[in-house]
Amino acid sequence: MSYGQPRKRSVRRRSFRAGQQGQHLVIDPRNPDGVSWQNQAPREPRGHLSASQSITVAKTHAGLTGNVITWHAGLTGWTQDVNSNWTASGTGFTYDGPYPEGKASRVFRVSWQFHFQWSNAGVQGCSMLGRMTRDTGSGAVAIPGSESMTSRYGQLLYFGIYFHSAPASASALVSVSDGDVVAFQYGSYGAVTYAVNGLLSAPTVSPVAIGIQIDPADVVP
Numbered sequence: 001m002s003y004g005q006p007r008k009r010s011v012r013r014r015s016f017r018a019g020q021q022g023q024h025l026v027i028d029p030r031n032p033d034g035v036s037w038q039n040q041a042p043r044e045p046r047g048h049l050s051a052s053q054s055i056t057v058a059k060t061h062a063g064l065t066g067n068v069i070t071w072h073a074g075l076t077g078w079t080q081d082v083n084s085n086w087t088a089s090g091t092g093f094t095y096d097g098p099y100p101e102g103k104a105s106r107v108f109r110v111s112w113q114f115h116f117q118w119s120n121a122g123v124q125g126c127s128m129l130g131r132m133t134r135d136t137g138s139g140a141v142a143i144p145g146s147e148s149m150t151s152r153y154g155q156l157l158y159f160g161i162y163f164h165s166a167p168a169s170a171s172a173l174v175s176v177s178d179g180d181v182v183a184f185q186y187g188s189y190g191a192v193t194y195a196v197n198g199l200l201s202a203p204t205v206s207p208v209a210i211g212i213q214i215d216p217a218d219v220v221p
Contacts (some may be wrong), residue, residue: 046097047108049214050082055116059199063091066192069129074140074185075210077110078173086214092135092183093214100218105177107218112184114210118199121161125152125191130168130201132212135181145172149189163211165202173217184212 074091085097121193133140201209
């Protein structure tokens with residue numbers, strides 16, 4: 001039984017127009033060719049920030065109201081370990097890089113971590129908290145999902161003083177537009193009226209006593 005020679009398929013070459021200066025060839029399922037030229041910059045590591053600092057001079061926060069979170073003043077003087085398209089602004093940072101074609105905002109993952117040491121008298125349940133905020137021009141507002149707190153209980157009791165040493169961390173997604181300020185803020189909580197004494201970061205326990213990271217979570221423009 002003879003099957004003969006396989007049929008030859010003819011392939012017709014199609015011309016694909018050249019792109020213009022500044023355009024890049026990207027996958028485009030809406031285009032019959034599967035690709036198209038778009039005004040999109042190359043994929044480069046733009047929009048990353050890693051910053052750190054330490055509290056080496058003890059801070060005291062006295063006369064704090066119990067059963068409510070108290071947020072304290074933001075921190076300045078961050079060491080920028082990695083910075084691509086972020087500018088320091090007060091206690092935070094603003095994004096000054098490019099945006100996707102036709103968009104006025106970008107999505108970033110913001111993360112933070114700290115390890116604090118502190119003490120308080122009279123109430124064992126005293127916690128430290130952290131969060132990331134975004135200020136669009138009307139005041140700083142917490143980024144949903146970015147808040148976390150340490151354990152409420154001291155590890156050591158000495159003559160009525162509770163001593164604490166504890167870490168905390170969190171991360172969340174946030175949309176950032178031109179002029180928005182993204183910042184880290186720490187706070188405290190006690191069950192009754194309390195004071196946070198001798199607050200220090202703990203670089204001997206954690207390599208980065210206080211650290212924040214911001215990374216692009218969308219298509220890098």
